[in-house]
Amino acid sequence: MxxxxxxxxxxxxxxxxxxxxxxxxxxxxxxxxxxxxxxxxxxxxxxxxxxxxxxxxxxxxxxxxxxxxxIGFLVSHIDDEGFIRFQTLGGFDPKTLTAQRVIIHGKKDIIGVMGSKPIHVMKAEERNKPAKIEDYFIDSGMSKEELEEWIEIGNPITRQRELIEMGECVNCxxxxxxxxxxxxxxxxxxxxxxxxxxxxxxxxxxxxxxxxxxxxxxxxxxxxxxxxxxxxxxxxxxxxxxxxxxxxxxxxxxxxxxxxxxxxxxxxxxxxxxxxxxxxxxxxxxxxxxxxxxxxxxxxxxxxxxxxxxxxxxxxxxxxxxxxxxxxxxxxxxxxxxxxxxxxxxxxxx
The missing domain is CATH 3.40.630.10 (Zn peptidases)
Known part of the structure; x- marks a missing residue:
């Protein structure tokens, strides 16, 4: 087998x-x-x-x-600029969200990225603090009006990553x-x-x-x-x-x-x-x-x-x-x- x-x-x-x-x-x-x-x-x-x-x-x-x-997320808010806030579904270590792509599942699937405050504009004390879930938002590159054609509060969000083989292991x-x-x-x-x-x-x-x-x-x-x-x-x-x-x-x-x-x-x-x-x-x-x-x-x-x-x-x-x-x-x-x-x-x- x-x-x-x-x-x-x-x-x-x-x-x-x-x-x-x-x-x-x-x-x-x-x-x-x-x-x-x-x-x-x-x-x-x-x-x-x-x-x-x-x-x-x-x-x-x-x-x-x-x-x-x-584990995944739920759309909880879309702000005036089109950035999405979310509720977690399951247990997350916040630092693992950095620089990840996600898929928002609405009337059609929309790709988004997990964003947070850029390190270049952080104060010194902010750089040394551990990340929190509420520090993150999802950026789809779309305006609020564009997003709301396809996405609504309560839509699920999953993480985007394909399965690959690494040596004798699988990774996904x-x-x-x-x-x-x-x-x-x-x-x-x-x-x-x-x-x-x-x-x-x-x-x-x-x-x-x-x-x-x-x-x-x-x-x-x-x-x-x-x-x-x-x-x-x-x-x-x-x-x-x-x-x-x-x-x-x-x-x-x-x-x-x-x-x-x-x-x-x-x-x-x-x-x-x-x-x-x-x-x-x-x-x-x-x-x-x-x-x-x-x-x-x-x-x-x-x-x-x-x-x-x-x-x-x-x-x-x-x-x-x-x-x-x-x-x-x-x-x-x-x-x-x-x-x-x-x-x-x-x-x-x-």
């Missing part, structure tokens, strides 16, 4: 700010048709695809979640979490016989509070859950060994905990054993800050679920230069497929 870079490129470059996931959702639906028994789109906009389990007399179910949304905006969307699509194409009824859920609005996964898990009430998301690869100059979380090229990651979830010890043990059985490289993930759909999958069903997560090591998270290693992506697909096919062979007793 090798990474389909062309498909990953399409997935990463498709726009889909939280609450505005239509374009990436349409792409997902196109890719999964013919590979699932049925699919539906719920009121939140989650895509819920089902593959029936084989020899599953007890009707056990497993939910796998990968969120479709990407929105690797978080489009790489997991890709992994779940590839798993649906490759899995032959899921042990339990598989609910593959492409969720919405994760970046603003795990909203789609909460609703989907409440609806499905799965017995088991696996979330797919990126995690920090802090394998960079200056990083101490205990700070790295994960490293690129060392295999997929099996989550033990993050700030929102302590993964079920049975699922952690099972994923480790599955990786060993199939000779899939893996690394443990303990993330002190941040959370993923794992929390919703684990807790929002009526009975809760035996939940864990497969994480994809990624450098430069929440920037437009996010980077993952193709081998880690491939290992993640392999582990997910094996885990779903072998799930009825494990003991789930405490």
């Amino acid at each position: 090798s990474v389909d870079v062309a498909l990953l490129k399409n997935i990463c470059e498709a726009p889909g700010a939280p609450g505005f996931e239509k374009e990436i959702r349409d792409l997902v639906v196109k890719e999964i048709q013919g590979h699932v028994d049925e699919y539906s789109i719920d009121n939140m906009g989650n895509v819920i695809a089902i593959k029936k389990g084989v020899n599953n007399p007890e009707g056990k179910s497993v939910m796998v979640a990968a969120h479709m949304d990407e 905006k929105s690797i978080d979490n489009r790489v997991a969307v890709y992994i779940l699509i590839e798993a649906l194409k490759n899995i032959k016989a899921p042990a339990f009824d598989l609910y593959a859920v492409f969720t919405v609005q994760e970046e603003v509070g795990i909203r789609g996964a909460n609703v989907a898990a409440h609806t499905i009430n799965p017995d088991f859950g696996i979330a797919l998301d990126t995690t920090i690869a802090y394998d960079l100059p200056g990083a101490q060994a205990h700070e790295k979380v994960t490293a690129l090229g060392k295999g997929t990651a099996i989550k033990i905990m993050d700030a929102m979830t302590i993964c079920d010890s049975r699922m952690v043990k099972y994923l480790k054993a599955t990786a060993a059985k199939h000779e899939i490289p893996w690394q443990p993930e303990i993330l002190a800050a941040g959370g993923t759909d794992t929390s919703g999958v684990q807790r929002m069903g009526k009975n809760g679920s035996i939940a864990g997560a497969i994480s994809i090591p990624t450098r430069h998270l929440h920037q437009v230069i996010e980077m993952s290693h193709k081998k880690d992506i491939d290992d993640s697909v392999r582990l997910l497929v094996a885990a779903l096919e072998d799930m009825n062979t494990a003991s789930w007793e405490y």
Whole structure:
């Protein structure tokens, strides 16, 4: 199995700010048709695809979640000169906005650039202050009158950056979490016989509070859950060994905990054993800050679920230069497929 870079490129470059996931959702639906028994789109906009389990007399179910949304912005004001102010959708480090292009999605797409006060006219004390979100505005090169033919308050804005290959890595905006969307699509194409009824859920609005996964898990009430998301690869100059979380090229990651979830010890043990059985490289993930759909999958069903997560090591998270290693992506697909096919062979007793 090798990474389909062309498909990953399409997935990463498709726009889909939280609450505005239509374009990436349409792409997902196109890719999964013919590979699932049925699919539906719920009121939140989650895509819920089902593959029936084989020899599953007890009707056990497993939910796998990968969120479709990407961090983005919302038009909040257009001033008299045509400059756009915005509301963030998701978490941003303000300094990463400098010198970036964005796309404003209105009646037609408009390219803009993130602008701020030029350093040449800054006072000395201003130059040494950290950037703030409110220091930035979007310049489209158009007047207010021109803009308002196409753009209105409330339109979504996404970041503009194409996917490229760098060595054995891929680099793009929105690797978080489009790489997991890709992994779940590839798993649906490759899995032959899921042990339990598989609910593959492409969720919405994760970046603003795990909203789609909460609703989907409440609806499905799965017995088991696996979330797919990126995690920090802090394998960079200056990083101490205990700070790295994960490293690129060392295999997929099996989550033990993050700030929102302590993964079920049975699922952690099972994923480790599955990786060993199939000779899939893996690394443990303990993330002190941040959370993923794992929390919703684990807790929002009526009975809760035996939940864990497969994480994809990624450098430069929440920037437009996010980077993952193709081998880690491939290992993640392999582990997910094996885990779903072998799930009825494990003991789930405490």
